[in-house]
Amino acid sequence: MTNTASKPTVAVVGGGLAGLAAAATAAEHGLHVELFEQGETLGGRAGSFRDPQTGQLVDYCQHVAMGCCTNLADFCRRTGVADCFGRYRRLHFFAPDGTRHDFAPAGWLPAPLHLVPGLMRLRYFTLGERWDIARALWWLAREPLAGGDDETIGEWLCRNGQSARAIEQFWSVVLLSALSETVDRASLAAAKKVFVDGLLAHAQAYELLVPQLPLGEIFDRRVAAWLADRNVVIHQGTRVKQIDGDARRATAVVLPDGTRRQFDFIVVAVPWRRVCALFPESMLAAMPALRRVEGIQPAPITAVHLWFNRPITRLPHATLVGRLSQWIFEGQYLQVVISGSHGVAGREREDILAEVRRDLEAVWAEARGARLLHWRVITRPAAVFSARPGLEKIRPDQHTPVENLMLAGDWTATGWPATMEGAVRSGYLAVEAVLRSLGRNERLLVPDLPRGRLVRWMLG
Ligand SMILES: Cc1cc2nc3c(=O)[nH]c(=O)nc-3n(C[C@H](O)[C@H](O)[C@H](O)COP(=O)(O)OP(=O)(O)OC[C@H]3O[C@@H](n4cnc5c(N)ncnc54)[C@H](O)[C@@H]3O)c2cc1C
Structure with missing residues (x-):
């Protein structure tokens, strides 16, 4: 050697x-x-x-992790940076009409039932739509993927009776965040992984970890x-x-x-x-x-960095449904993330900025009349691989x-x-x-969050 x-x-x-x-x-x-x-x-x-103008150290794009990311958590613990992440148990959705709907699964219910109260609070869907989404989540978890990995989640959702509104305002919202890919491109297998591992399998799986x-x-x-x-x-x-x-x-x-x-x-x-x-x-x-x-194939992500003269919201993060601006993060300044931003490529930066500002103004009164001091639009055309x-x-x-x-x-x-x-x-x-x-059979990979009996039964 x-x-x-x-x-x-x-x-x-x-x-x-x-x-x-x-x-x-x-x-x-x-x-x-x-x-x-x-x-x-x-x-x-x-x-x-x-950033030369503000002198701040700025992330190219806001990154978040989830409770199901057991190996990232292990890596951060090993290297002493686990305390650099904040954990959030309540997600904030703003419906297309600007109303706020908080999503917080019920920790006292066993997975996957912990999701039911949170799902029922998404009142921008009719009761029928919420029921259809819950049923499709169940079917997706039990989907054997027998046909191999050649179907998109979009095709599967249509086949399973999901309305255009549920696809656009529920399924796409989750999948764009997790896969940076649209439902007509993302595979059924990748989508199943997101919903099972990220939502259904464990009561803490969905929790949001945001670098501080x-x-x-x-x-x-x-x-x-x-x-x-x-x-x-x-x-x-x-x-x-x-x-x-x-x-x-x-x-x-x-x-x-x-x-x-x-x-x-x-x-x-x-x-x-x-x-x-x-x-x-x-x-x-x-x-x-x-x-x-x-x-x-690659998939793009766009981050819009905005320095206003005042905070736009007290929420540390929020999801805007049915808009170009998908996620916002308020910290030392405001950041808007657009995942799977295929439609943004080729648009003028000023045009993207104008639409993002309209989105913010439609949701937060504080955005109206706030002075924009500085801004940047960063698109990474090959941010991630396309699933x-x-x-x-x-x-x-x-x-x-x-x-x-x-x-x-x-x-x-x-x-x-x-x-x-x-x-x-x-x-x-x-x-x-x-x-x-070297002849050493040591296991480094950390197991997934443990799955309860009900989850194991659901997954067949
Ligand atoms: C805009 C954006 C937003 C994202 N958001 C999230 C998120 O919210 N949550 C999440 O979990 N993930 C997110 N991701 C994905 C995440 O960043 C990546 O999956 C992850 O960081 C990939 O790590 P990697 O080490 O595999 O690759 P990389 O981070 O690409 O690292 C590869 C390294 O190799 C170096 N390199 C290349 N060629 C050579 C060479 N010849 N010699 C020496 N060095 C070389 C490169 O400089 C680079 O540093 C996002 C990615 C982007 C771009």
């Missing part, structure tokens, strides 16, 4: 959450880790930038310091140009200046659209599954056919949508594979 002080050595390529999770667990399990990140900061897509600090402070500063304390060598601003090797072994990480660094294991944790370019033909030929990831039918068949396993080469990244086979949770899971699974290669 190439070694430093006899520890097996691991190179992690990519300092997003997948790479950070891999680096953290590998270091904790006695491996010597070096992390290569091409950017100047860690956190990848879950990152921040310094900029993501850059959490991942680029605090987690980086934690890693450095555990002797992880972090190379920021260092792009990996290529991974050398053959069909059997990855031999080196090659940097742009030609430097070749040898490691016992290499974990590649870059986005799916960058991964194939890192390997020579001889290695790609040994990994046919990897070539297929080029078929994964379309057939996707699960092309997501590769973390352990590749090349014996010492592992993959991580939200796009690898985790069963999760493109989320921080999916990224952390992939990093844990990659390190599990490294440990297995």
Whole structure:
């Protein structure tokens, strides 16, 4: 083994959450880790930038997690940043007519019945529509997916008698938030996962975890310091140009200046659209599954950052139903998130801003007449992968056919949508594979929230 002080050595390529999770667990399990990140900061897509006008550290886009994100929670506990997230048990929906409807499942009822009182309080639906939604949730949970993964959730909802209004104002609202994808594109399998894991399976699954600090402070500063304390060598601003090797072994990480660094294991944790370019033909030929990831489609997310001269709402977050502005977050300034923003591409920024302001003014009196001091619109065209039918068949396993080469990244086979949770899971699974290669069968993946008897019965 190439070694430093006899520890097996691991190179992690990519300092997003997948790479950070891999680096953290590998270091904790006695491996010597070096992390290569091409950017100047860690956190990848879950990152921040310094806004030149206000001087504030601003997230490219507000990120939230949920109670069902057990591995992200474990990663944050391990690295000492769990207290950087606030937990919210009440969600605030504003109906198209501007009325507010709070959603708070009943903790005293066993899952999945805990949802019933919250659902019944969504009075912008008729009683009949609420009943139809509840019934369809039940059927979705019991859906065997016998036809494989080739149907969209939109087709399934129509087949199961959901009205256009229920689709637009309930199903789309949840799925856009969770998958950043529209119902006519998202797969039935991905939607089932969202509703089962995120709502039905456990009374705390739906709880919202919102970072109370900029993501850059959490991942680029605090987690980086934690890693450095555990002797992880972090190379920021260092792009990996290529991974050398053959069909059997990855031999080196090659940097742009030609430097070749040898490691016992290499974990590649870059986005799916960058991964194939890192390997020579001889290695790609040994990994046919990897070539297929080029078929994964992206989905866009737009964040509108607004600095007003006064707060617009006292709510820390809210969901606006039936509007361009889907989620708003009020903190050091106001942020509006538009997920699955396919329709926004190509529109002028001023035009997007004007519609967002109309949305805010329709819901909050404080927005009318508030002075806008500064604003930014940031669209990430490839924010996440699109969870379309057939996707699960092309997501590769973390352990590749090349014996010492592992993959991580939200796009690898985790069963999760493109989320921080999916990224952390992939990093844990990659390190599990490294440990297995060393003859150590240690489990790092944290189980899902426990499912009660009623949930197990519902799921058949
Ligand atoms: C706008 C937006 C909003 C989102 N909202 C949410 C949300 O609310 N909740 C949620 O859970 N998730 C959300 N996500 C998704 C979440 O950010 C991602 O799923 C997750 O951060 C992906 O982590 P990753 O490590 O797999 O990939 P990335 O974060 O993309 O990290 C990959 C890293 O690899 C580096 N890299 C690439 N090539 C090289 C190379 N050759 N050498 C060295 N380094 C390289 C990149 O610079 C990057 O830092 C959002 C994403 C976006 C973009």
